[in-house]
Amino acid sequence: MKYLYVAATEEVEHAALAAVTARVAAEFGGPVRSMELGSVDFAFDAERGQYGSIPVLDMLLRRYPRDAAKLLAVTERDLFIPVLTFVFGQAQLGGRVGVVSFARLRQEFYGLAANREIFLERAHKEALHETGHLFGLLHCAERLCAMSLATTVRQIDLKDDAFCAACAARLRRNPEGRKV
């Protein structure tokens, strides 16, 4: 039996991890396991003041549980890839590991008052988005679909917390998805 794993780095609050795990479990069905990771300080880039998502994915591959079908990590750290100023998350397309950053999903990042409801809604959408990539889904042209590309939180807010019918059908057709 293979499980979908949702892992959290050390600074992530338990409630946030639990909420995301529950949402992923509801969407993908089957048992979803939680996992605790340590710090991702090794991925810190002092020049940019951010954390590289590529070393984080490498670490996840090293820590990949034997009974995992996919492993999605969440972190409070602000992530980047070298060519971009930031990423909300990154996943291996059709691969094993992915990561979502909560940093820019919080209102506080933009100097606004904290709003837990908005934050969790964005976290759910991004967790579905990156998990969708793990199952081979590409960006969707349907703006409301969780798989549509969002480069700003405004775009995340416009999306639904669910896959569109076409992406959901693609997921159902994915034999790997059915094993989970």
Added chain:
Amino acid sequence: MKTHWQILVVDDEEVMCESLAAWLREDGYVVDTAPSGRDAVEKARLRDYAIYFVDLKMPGGMDGIETMMQIRRLHPEASIIIITAYATVDTAITAMKEGAQEYIVKPCNPEEISLLVNRIIKVKNLQRENTILRKKLTRQYCVHDVVSKNPRMQKIMALCGEIASLRSTVLIQGESGTGKELVARAIHNAGDRASKPFVAVSCAALAETLLESEFFGHEKGSFTGANQQKRGKFEMAAAGTIFLDEIGDISPKLQVDLLRVLQNRSFYRVGGSVEVSVDARVVAATHVNLKQAVADGKFRDDLYYRLNVIEIRIPPLRERREDIPLLAHHFVERLAHELGKDVSDVGEGALRLLLDHNWPGNVRELENAVERAMVTCRGPVLTEGDFEFLAQTAAPAPAWAVPAGMTIEDMEKVLITATIQRTQGNIKEAASVLGIDRSTLYEKIKKYEIPR
């Protein structure tokens, strides 16, 4: 429709290359990467990418600007985005002056890249749609069997469209397998005669007496075996087109007969006394150098000038190598359907091998090679191994040796003469090929008394 568009990311830093490629792949694009300018140009030779992301600073003697210039030489319409971590106004101006579509500073905002790529792809989609619609409008679909992006071939195809509805005689010259009949059919199909017959006669295939009867037909009893009246190809072509292939091979007597037909627009059937008028348009083709044949006294000059009203010279495949990948993919697409094989692409190794081959048999040889490879291949992509037979069948290229006693000036004269012949007297093109400016070339033409 993103999957139709391919993107090439060029950066010597692997992590930079791969992270941008992975990010673009999530958007559905097919993305290739190249670690150097040289690799990028090599890849661009094999495939035309919709967008090129090129890093400005790369080691190895070929920076982003040089890479961009070489890619633009291969694909003048290429959309190239220069990326740099060290932006200065000067480099930005140079990049834009040399034809970069955009100049961006890394790290870039994801929204910026996303908007940029979407904007370029939107324009590409519109351009493609526009080309298709325009082709439909100008009936260029009639010549769709001629696959080429070579500038000389493009000019030929444009000329075909322009002359299609004229009655003037056309002489098509080119090596065997270059597609002379295809061009003749293109001329026929693009003009007013498209609905009329297209009759092809191979002059090399028949003996003189038979050919005369083939051309003009015969009356009953005109010779032994002529049991009934027979219409000749000129009559059968009626108001259509008669294509006389291998015209350089016809006998002196037939040359006279043909000249008479072209002059009088009428002829007599063999053994007949009734004059038959000719309305067909004559398109002739030959693989021999007819001008030389005239100089050697083997071909009548008056017939040559009658035939050569509009001259088309088709370049051999080795002089338009950029068409090889295009043609290979075209044949795979067509033959997959005809042979019922599930083959959809030609691998990079195989393309490299095809590009390196000399193709003495031209497009026909390439078509046959692709068919043979498809018959024996096992996967959905043709690989280098599927074309192994090419290495066995290829005759070793004769080693080019400099004749003893040749001076640098002799050599220069030979080179300039050959280049001008190859460009059909186009001085601008010849100067570009030779890497000198036009005024220098004119001086050398004068100095060496080279005929143009």
